[in-house]
Amino acid sequence: MLAAARDCFAERGFEGCTIRAIAGAAGVDPALVHHYFGSKEDLFVAAVEAPVDPADLISDVFTGGRESLGENVLRTFLRVWDGPMQPAGLALVRSATGSEHRARLLREFLIARVLRRVVGTLDLPPAEREARGALVASQLAGLILTRYVLRLEPLASASAESLVAALAPTLQRYLTGEVALPRP
């Protein structure tokens, strides 16, 4: 069931998959999938092997309003990555860099469970929301690689507060500031 779920989410994205289609591909009854995994959201989290559903943390991000969104995104990100979920997070990065299939799965997960939630509240055209979300992802993904994988100093030993001071202005510009949008 998990393999069928991974295939479906990687190929068609979260919206494009149904529990029924995944059950069909796995040759089981949809009720069995519901029984083992609960909702489609829960199944997605299990398929990706994510240590937490990021969507559950998103409410923390909106506590301070639009002008502190960059800061709050970064604080929530660091709370998760500096905590006990780091090894599972690193395993996700490793599997995504090691396999195109897992990379597609993680991308669809990021889009559906993180980026759309963070930028979804911004009153902007969808293409602009998507572009701003991707720019935020580009800075945060790089923080993962440099702080936790390469352990590049001073990022590796930096306090969360000093990282917020250094990087939150970047995230805030990507989210709500003046920025040229990436386009083909």
Place this chain on the structure above:
Amino acid sequence: MLAAARDCFAERGFEGCTIRAIAGAAGVDPALVHHYFGSKEDLFVAAVEAPVDPADLISDVFTGGRESLGENVLRTFLRVWDGPMQPAGLALVRSATGSEHRARLLREFLIARVLRRVVGTLDLPPAEREARGALVASQLAGLILTRYVLRLEPLASASAESLVAALAPTLQRYLTGEVALPRP
């Protein structure tokens, strides 16, 4: 010889290793290492399995002076990563996420062959140079993960010019702008 070089560079960094020490660890004559690999720089590039010595590209970065450094770093970065070296670059990322030893090796390589060169020309205290270099690395590493590994849109299909417009201001701020430095 390459295995001994990897161990030495990963543990002691580029400055801390000599051809003599690497030859000793490999149980061969230093002249043999020189014969096969040339200079210590060349040996480092071979040990990391880098498709190019980034230090060879650094002169392009300084063509426009201090105020266009962010833009030129990004243009040079994209020329390499959008070109035929991309698969070898991705193999480096994969090996660094898959092994702590390779992550240390890549980190030392980045510091010695890229970051110190880029920020070395800035008239700043060493700790500040290092911090600014690491911030630049954090944005560029994330562009690698999102554009080339996860293939997250619109970053994956974006033109180099539109990425320069979106991201160069970030790099320029990290290099020469007002930024709180990450610290423990």
